Amino acid sequence: METVIDIVSWLLLTSGGFFVLVGGVGALRMPNLYTRMHAASVTDSIGPILVIGGLILQAGMTLVSIKLAAILVFLLLTGPTASNALASAAMLSGHRPGLAQKMSAEDES
Amino acid sequence: MYIAVALALVVTMGLALIRALLGPTVYDRVLAVNMMGTKTVLLLSVITFAIGRPDFLDLALAYALINFIGVLAVLEFFRKRSELDPENNTKEAE
Amino acid sequence: MRTLDPHSPQIPRLASILILFALLAVTWLVWSGFFKALLLFLGLVSSVLCLWLTIRMRFFDDYLFCLPVGLGFVGYLFWLLREVLKSSLDVTKIVLSPSLPVSPRIARIRAGSEHPYDQVLFANSITLTPGTLSMDVDKGVITVHSLTEEGMRDLMSGEMDRRITALRRK
Structure with a gap:
């Protein structure tokens, strides 16, 4: 049982590291601000989930786990809020996204 | 093994730093700084386990709080500035 | 308000x-x-x-504490986790492919629920999923930027919105 938890947690940690790295590469490669934000959101959402998930498995049922879970919840609450604020601030300042093709709002009523 | 994850995080922070230096707009820089902040929190959590000192977790949480408030404050500052002075916008060379 | x-x-x-x-x-x-x-x-x-x-x-x-916290909410979180994982893999493929096949889109999507907390939950869930990003929320209409066309189609199928609206209708 111990080794199974160990293996799963290492798997989570390494895949978390991989996704974080991909997000960093994406933030460099993407052509403009809004597409870069998509790459950054890979590091901001799946990265913390996997890395902190792996650490929680390592810690077991302790106070450390509760603190880690609190950090995870906090990151997942604030991350989208910060990117939201960033996107709307960029939009308000007249930063136009380069669109491939304007899609008409099909869902708009 | 923790070292490998920490290394991935540090490399990503380096990439974000390059993006912050390249810009080109101020929002790209804020995005890169925000990324670095998240990575710092994760790095502190991993370091907690790598060296076995649980008090680093408190630093991680404090850093998460400061990072969030800091990014919002910077954005608010640039929004106010571009409202006051529309000619000299925060938009730089594309 | x-x-x-x-x-x-x-x-x-x-x-x-x-x-x-x-x-x-x-x-x-x-x-x-x-x-x-x-x-x-x-x-x-x-x-x-x-x-x-x-x-x-x-x-x-x-505003009062009125997030629809319950068993349904936990189920929604797990569904969201799977969604985040799936779209992370999609974005990873795009980032790592040499030609960088992005086709950014913008669309407006109306949230099904009138409740401000549900709209916040919807907008944050959209942003949390890599590949889609909510830029503005105005009276229940959310402006969404997506990295690819498929991401936008997924969102416009309205499954996330249905799940969030279903959380409160019980």
């Missing part, structure tokens, strides 16, 4: 203040880990200070 959904269970003002106080107290206890009289007293003082500031900010006048 009192546009709360009539279907939602309203938590009275005093109860929501007490819930916030309990949250603050538990946070203090978890983070300090000491149970000496002086430190407990300091915790009480800072919790009450926070409460006083929140009341001064008129937080409790408009």
